[in-house]
Amino acid sequence: MRLSAPIYKLKRQAKRMARDKGIALHAALDRIAGAEGFRSWSHLAENANPGPAEAVLRQLAPGDMLLVAARPGQGKTLLGLELARGAGTLGRRGVFFTLDYTRREVEDHLARLPGQGEVMIDTSDEICAAYITARLARLDTPVLAVIDYLQILDQRRDTPPLAEQLAALKAHAMASGAILAMISQVDRAFDPASGKLPGLRDIRMPNPFDPDLFDKACFLHDGQVRTGRVG
Structure with a gap:
């Protein structure tokens, strides 16, 4: 329906x-x-008709790093949680790292989503590339990990610059075969009245990084979703 x-x-x-x-x-x-x-x-x-998560999951391959980007309120966190919950369809364990939500908030969101896939939730204040790769390396199963969100990964002064962290995450994905999905903000300068979906040029970059570190990107706006290869 x-x-x-x-x-x-x-x-x-x-x-x-x-x-x-x-x-x-x-x-x-x-x-x-x-x-x-x-x-x-x-x-x-x-x-109800399946959401975009199923279509996105079909496009992912071992070692991929996916960018999921939208303005606030467009469903990017929901999509990230759906990807983590749907990891089992790829024979993977779903993991959700967040620096933005509490465990209770994540659990409340998951409780309202369809499906029964188990998601490992991590809300540690220590989340950064080194923390994520160390935590994933201890798991004895292939993973699909969602990281919420990109712009606050390097908010602590004792963590490397964002570009270095993304490079480390990409190296881990390629070496381990993990799939990593990174939730990202879109810059406020994006004009929602344009009738277009945001793109790579609209990603908010308080600290610069190379978008080519991502294999695929998924953009959401006003109920529309577009996923494709980067570069």
């Missing part, structure tokens, strides 16, 4: 409804699902 809006937008509608009507979020989600023709939110999540 085709939805009237992408799932992430329906979730935003439910949050506004819960706030405005003073009801629990799960009740608001069920009301939104009912308006879309489903018995409940879980019924919607199980039966």
Whole structure:
């Protein structure tokens, strides 16, 4: 069944409804699902047209480093979580590193996503390239790791510049066969009224790095998604 809006937008509608009507979020989600023709939110999540994560997963290969970029509120974190949850379809373990969300927030997001894939969550303040590669090296299974998010990887003074960290992550992916997906902000100068999706030139770079370190890039805006090779 085709939805009237992408799932992430329906979730935003439910949050506004819960706030405005003073009801629990799960009740608001069920009301939104009912308006879309489903018995409940879980019924919607199980039966709605699959989101972009499935298509993105089909394009990934061992050793790939993927850039997932969008302006705030466009669903990039949701997509990252869906990729981590869907890692099992590639015979991999899903890992989600975040410097932005708490464990409870990540668990709450995952609880509302379809599927049952287990995701290892890491919210350590020590997250950087060296921390990530050391943690992944201790796992005895192929991984698909999502890192949230690129622009704050080098926020600590004791970590290398962002360009060096990305190079280290890419070297680890190539040597181990891991798949790494990096969530990224898009610069505020991007004009959403242009009718176009953002591109590599729109990535916010407070500290410069070489976009060619990424094999593929996925851009989201207003319900549209475009994934392709870099370079």
